[in-house]
Amino acid sequence: MKKADVFEFFRRLAEANPSPETELESVNIYTLLVAVVLSAQATDAGVNRATRALFAEVDTPEKMVALGEEGLKQHIKTIGLFNTKAKNVIALSQALIEQHGGEVPADRAALEALPGVGRKTANVVMNVAFGAETFAVDTHLFRVGNRTGLAPGKTPLAVELRLEKVVPQPFRLHAHHWLILHGRYVCKARAPECWRCPVVDLCRYKPKTLAPKAKRADSTIPT
Known part of the structure; x- marks a missing residue:
């Protein structure tokens, strides 16, 4: 062209x-990251239905770790690959606590180092949360x-x-x-x-x- x-x-x-805005629903940067991870091979609408109740209860890495993998599965069991995604979300939450003081890093490489976070997910978070010109x-x-x-x-x-x-x-x-x-x-x-x-x-x-x-x-x- x-x-x-x-x-x-x-x-x-x-x-x-x-x-234009992302159609994934979130309440803060952390829940945005979780929502994007959950959206892999799933529709935004399906993720939103599963996370509305979840994010009303859990909006920090600490709360997610406290909820635990089995508790998370109960919220997201309607989403494809929910077993693997639950494991990754708990692991990335632990990594955020241990490596970043519970905050989502404004750095693509640091994001990609988190469990379950690939380049696409990192680019979404960098763009939506931090205003980076990513694709x-x-x-x-x-x-x-x-x-x-x-x-x-x-x-x-x-x-x-x-x-x-x-x-x-x-x-x-x-x-x-x-x-x-x-x-x-x-x-x-x-x-x-x-x-x-x-x-x-x-x-x-x-x-x-x-x-x-x-x-x-x-x-x-x-x-």
Whole structure:
């Protein structure tokens, strides 16, 4: 995608949603970290349903350790991979207490050193909690980056590094939120809704998806 097109791409997404936010619910930076860890291979909506009661009761690493692994499982058992995630959340909570005075570090490398925290999770926390211009590449963003031609890459890291190069100011802070939301609600995996896409003319995806009514009309035309 050309430099001018990239700027226009983000300008339109920003115009439609000037202040995008993560859809994960949290009450502080610690619970944000926990929510992001729990969201791996799960929907934000599913995580939110499980954590509302949890975060009303547990909002610090100390409280989480006191709750314990079995107690945590009872709260998050509706989330995929909840056994492994419960183990990781307790372990990362202990690490925060022992290594960071119970505070979430504002450093990507330190975050990635915590149990259950990968690069994507660290990037989300750095961006949302600390205002860093990071690009958290989830499945939605990976798809949008490749499908549109904005940031093609064979791996999430390749897409992230490409975004680092091409995303201009003043869009860098919110770029990954715009792309994730665009992928979640418009540029969907199986059937992208190209007919209502604000950047359809800038996108490199060739088989544009027609609106449902247009599809039905086309199907009646003899071949």
